[in-house]
Amino acid sequence: MQTNLAEQFKNTADGDEAEAILRACVHCGFCTATCPTYQLLGDELDGPRGRIYLIKQVLEGQAATERTQLHLDRCLSCRNCESTCPSGVQYGRLLDIGRKVVEQQVGRPARQRYQRLLLKEALPRAWLFRPAMKMGRMVRPLLPAALQEKVQPVPAPGPWPRGGQARKMLLLDGCVQPEMAPNINSSAARILAALDVELVVAPRAGCCGAIRYHLADHDGGLDDMRRNIDAWWPLLEAGAEAIVMTASGCGATVKEYGHLLRDDPAYAAKAHRVSELTRDISEILYDEQAGLQALLKQRPPAEPVAFHPPCTLQHAQRIRGKVEELLRGLGVDVRLCADSHLCCGSAGTYSLLQPELSHQLRDRKLANLQATGAARIVSANIGCQSHLQSGTPMPVGHWIELIDQMLA
Structure with a gap:
């Protein structure tokens, strides 16, 4: 062109x-x-x-x-x-x-400016988001329907393993996931501990930077990225072999750090190294399939499971087929729906900023997922899970939780 x-x-x-x-x-x-x-x-x-x-x-x-x-x-x-x-x-x-x-x-009208300001300032800050979610659950029946969809009750996470394993990897805890689905990261930690890998959360690491960056606040997003690099770097120098992502949206962004910070002389080399070491949890466990199969203590679920591959997994990270192959190798009847390549409508903050289009895409996706005959839906990104769950009574979770249950 x-x-x-x-x-x-x-x-x-x-x-x-x-x-x-x-x-x-x-x-x-x-x-x-x-x-x-x-x-x-x-x-x-x-x-x-x-x-x-x-x-x-x-x-x-x-x-x-x-x-x-x-x-x-x-x-x-x-x-x-x-x-x-x-x-x-x-x-x-x-x-x-x-x-x-x-x-x-x-520019934008005042309502849009305030809405976007709230999203980019509150969501990335766990110390603001967590109490807001707790309060929202307490008054959930009084909230508008659009907010009730996002403020859903969650089960308590299982125990975090003690540590002391031979290998160490870092885990991005994230900003909204620990409050919206706290069992995801603890499930990943338990599974990897059983494979002799300790997951370590760097205390000062937080939002991956995607929320601000994709809301056109590039400076704020890049600052989030620099903070994470500073938090991870001493642990990487101490021998941590990878940075594990349990939310594919975060993984897509962290794998871009090297590109996004390429012109920052203080961070370019470190950002490139961080991107090189970042791996989705499916990439880690795909290489550990034999170990997982040896650890399996429980029969897989008898009912079929529908897998929704998030766009950030299949289109941004270009990871396709690993989750399905991994689950099938453990005996799970995992199915993809008719339009598995299309977005469910979550797309980060999109479901809040464009609710009408988002709901149309969600309802179409759910109809196709339910047509698979599955008893439950699993995905690989907290935004997709929450969005899909808001439109169906069928349980929606992360595929890592399914493996955790089977290994329990």
């Missing part, structure tokens, strides 16, 4: 990256066929190709409008288009650049 950047974007990091991405696009439109929002709305500007044109126009000097911002806001950032694109267009990175520029030019 021929591109002529406006003077203010020439020879800048964002401008150079955006130009390279735009020039890779050949207008083929294959991306449109797998875009969830295009399928719902039927508008070219609500598909990847149309949004690429909008971003190109802005970077070439055409003033952004509220309409431009609306079409970019409606994007889920699911990156399904990247899996479809034959030219390797890195749409997700271009979208982040475009959203930041449009945000600077257009």
Whole structure:
């Protein structure tokens, strides 16, 4: 795609990256066929190709409008288009650049500004989010329906293993997951402890940076990333062999640290190393299949289990088939639904900012998951789990909890 950047974007990091991405696009439109929002709305500007044109126009000097911002806001950032694109267009990175520029030019009405400010300031801070969730559960019947969906009761986590195993890995505890589904990380810790691996949580590590970064607060997101690197670095130097992610959304972001901090002289090398060492829990356990099978003490569930692979696992991290193969190797009847490549509508803060589109995608996904005949749904990202659970009485959890139950 021929591109002529406006003077203010020439020879800048964002401008150079955006130009390279735009020039890779050949207008083929294959991306449109797998875009969830295009399928719902039927508008070219609500598909990847149309949004690429909008971003190109802005970077070439055409003033952004509220309409431009609306079409970019409606994007889920699911990156399904990247899996479809034959030219390797890195749409997700271009979208982040475009959203930041449009945000600077257009601004937002007061209600949207406050809503986004609340999300990017409260969600990444566990010391704010945890008491807010506890209070929300206490008054849940009084909350609006949209908030009741997010404030769901959760079971207490099981015990964390004692430690002392021969190998050590770091675990990103995360920001919202410890309060919304506290058993996920403790399940991962118990399973790995049984495989002689100790999971260590660095006390000062927190939000991966995705929430702020994808809400166009790039500086805030990069600060979150630097804080995590500072928290992990002494433990990595002491011999921790990997950084384990139990939320695929966090994993997708941490694996991008090396790229996102490439121009920071104080952090570039460390960020690159952190990204190299970051692995989804499925990648770790996929390599430990023989050990897991030897440890199995309980028969797998008799009823089939439906697996929903999050977009951040299959399209951002490009991890496909590992969870299914791992579960089947343990005797689980695991099934994928008809549109397993499409987004469920959660997409980080999208379900709060675009509830109508988000619910349409969720309900369609749930109908297909239920059509598999499964007794329960498992996924690999806390946002997807919470979003799906809000629309069905069928139990929804993380696949790691299923293995934990089988090994108990």
